[in-house]
Amino acid sequence: MPNGGPDNCSNCLHNRALREAESLGISGPVAFIKHSYCSLRGVDITRPFWTYCANVTAHRYRSDERPRGPIFSSGLYEGYVRIPWHDDTEPQIEVPATCVLCGREVDSGITIEDDEVVHGFCTNRHYVEWWKGHHADGRIDSEAFQSPEERFDSNE
Ligand code: SF4
Ligand SMILES: [Zn+2]
Structure with a gap:
């Protein structure tokens, strides 16, 4: 697990690669990254283990949720910090x-x-x-x- 925190897109049910892993036939990290897509925000997630937002949910998935705040990436290392997407x-x-x-x-x-x-x-x-x-x-x-x-x- 990345030290940048477990609250990332790889653990979020809004990520189609996690929610539909079985039907997509995902069996490893390469396929997981390739299929990572946030269905809440409608964006490809290229670095799911290092991308974050306030909507992250591992348990209570709701398809009608509204986005809260920006998506964040891990920034340049100065300790683990998060910088917002544009x-x-x-x-x-x-x-x-x-x-x-x-x-x-x-x-x-x-x-x-x-x-x-x-x-x-x-x-x-x-x-x-x-x-x-x-x-x-x-x-x-x-x-x-x-x-x-x-x-x-x-x-x-
Ligand atoms: S951007 Fe937020 S809501 Fe979308 S998959 Fe990542 S953590 Fe989940
Ligand atoms: Zn400068």
């Missing part, structure tokens, strides 16, 4: 990026696609700062993540 778009983690906020070029950053434009970020914090410019969600605080100075100074 609506139905999953952030790409640990990819080369040039940060649109500070201009840093990093080998292991974050990118997100928005209106067919790909934006890059050096850190979880700068990604979440950008995200908050697009989503009014007071529960998510960019200050909770490492600043670029903390992240890169500690790696020198």
